Amino acid sequence: MALNPTDLFDIRSLLSEEERMIQDSVARFTDQKVLPIIGDCFDQGRFPKELVPEIAAMGLLGSSLPEKYGCAELNAVSYGLICQELERGDSGIRSFVSVQSSLCMYPIYAYGSEEQRQKYLPGMARGEIIGCFGLTEPHGGSDPANMKTVAKKDGGDWVINGAKMWITNGNLADIAIVWAQTDEGIQGFIVEKGTKGFEAQEVHKKMSLRASVTSALYLDSVRVPDSQRLPNVKGLKGPLGCLTQARYGITWGPIGAAIAAYTSALEYSKERVLFNRPIAATQAVQLKLADMARRITLAQLLSLQLGRLKDAGTMQPAQVSLAKWNNCRMAIDICREARDILGGAGITTEHPPIRHALNLESVITYEGTETVHQLVIGREVTGINAF
Known part of the structure; x- marks a missing residue:
């Protein structure tokens, strides 16, 4: 049997049935609702807020929080898969869900009073309070x-x-x-x-x-x-705790952007004929595509293990830093290479690589720049703080 070009190590087989169902449902939403409009939204500088009610109805807002607040109470791997499939559509869609879920609903749940949780979380889960x-x-x-x-x-x-x-x-x-x-x-x-x-x-x-x-x-x-006032936290551990939650999702999101760019380049390379053969038949293009597949596979394994650690309650912030650093760098490099394979066609929003590459300039910067995460790992392995 031929291997799946976007899942060479059959990582999907490591997912539970529920995790696969969640990934498939969000993938369908991305294919049917996001991809047909997102190029125009990017061109127009417009967030498609008309999608928010359906995003909420699918249980994607605050998906890891308890059902008592109107949330889906999914595990960490499921949340990661949600982020991956949404960012396969566009980083802006995934960012909306990340901010709502990890940076707003999570601190109210983790640091807020019960009155605050009851007042805000159910409406936020329904997309009525942003x-x-x-x-x-x-x-x-x-x-x-x-x-x-x-x-x-x-x-x-x-x-x-x-x-x-x-x-x-x-x-x-x-x-x-x-x-x-x-x-x-x-x-x-x-x-x-x-x-x-x-x-x-x-x-x-x-x-x-x-x-x-x-x-x-x-x-x-x-x-x-x-x-x-959020009564149950004081000091930097409050906002940094929120950022750890959001960064975890960001380790998954760029995998989706990379897959979108990679599959676009793969399909184009089979159709684009130069010198009487498709460019996919050239060693130069095959080397680039093989390297993309390798890097996506490594990122998938990294985030899956990170999710399992999070679900086990043993995930450390430095591990999140390593995954964000690796996966954002992986994705931005793949998007640039994919744009190159597409040639002139790659500079338009008719194809996803340039849009994802531009988006990833923000993703690799926000919630800890690449340099910051490198220094977090440097501190972890040396025991010396270089900040």
Whole structure:
């Protein structure tokens, strides 16, 4: 039997029946609903928010959280497969789900009060309440401890001043999880849309994640009651814990982008005839395609084992760093090579490689740049902090 070009090691056989069903359902959604429109959305700089109700109806928002809050309570591998299949469509679609699930619903669940969970999580799972995550600031994102946004206690309220930058979903969001310095360390606050002094401004002129909403958040003496503070965490471990959840999903997402670019190049190479034979018959193209298949296979195995570790409760943040570093680099390199195989046709959104390559310039940067994750591994193996 011939091997599956996108699954040379039959990794699918390692999945449970439920995991395979989830992957197949999200793959169908991507094929039927995302791929027919996503090129135009990218061209137009438009997030297809009309897809949100169906994404929610499929149980993809907060999918790892408990059923008591209206969520699907899936395992970590299932969440990873969701991210892979959504990013096979576009990084912007996967980013929307990642932010809603891992950066907004997760901190409310992990760090919030029961009242906050009941108030927000069911509506977020239904896609009726959209969230954004306010951590990164205009002066830089790789040093969150140097946060300039501050929250001061004033009676039973908190007054927040500051600005956040590169915020996915910002102008879509009904709530923002805003992290701020307080006299007791960094704390998280749920800031609702329409609160006086709170404003989101969409970022335009992007060449990456064009089918995603990216915003700046401004907080000018924003007053929120103490009931909107996340009570169960203080310090950097709060936002960093959220980022570990989101980065885990990101290790899977680029595999989908890489598969989309690779299969596009593979199909094109069999149809494109030069010098009386398809370019797939040339050694140069076969070497590139073989290398793509090798790197995708390694990334699949890496993320699957990471997911099994997460489900076992033994996953370490450094392991997430290694997988994000490897898989983002793998995907961006494959997309560039695939674009090259497509020649001139590869620069249009009629084919996915250039769109995915541009998107991955953001994915390889956000939630920890490649350099940051390399240094995390360097620290892990040497015991010396080089930050």
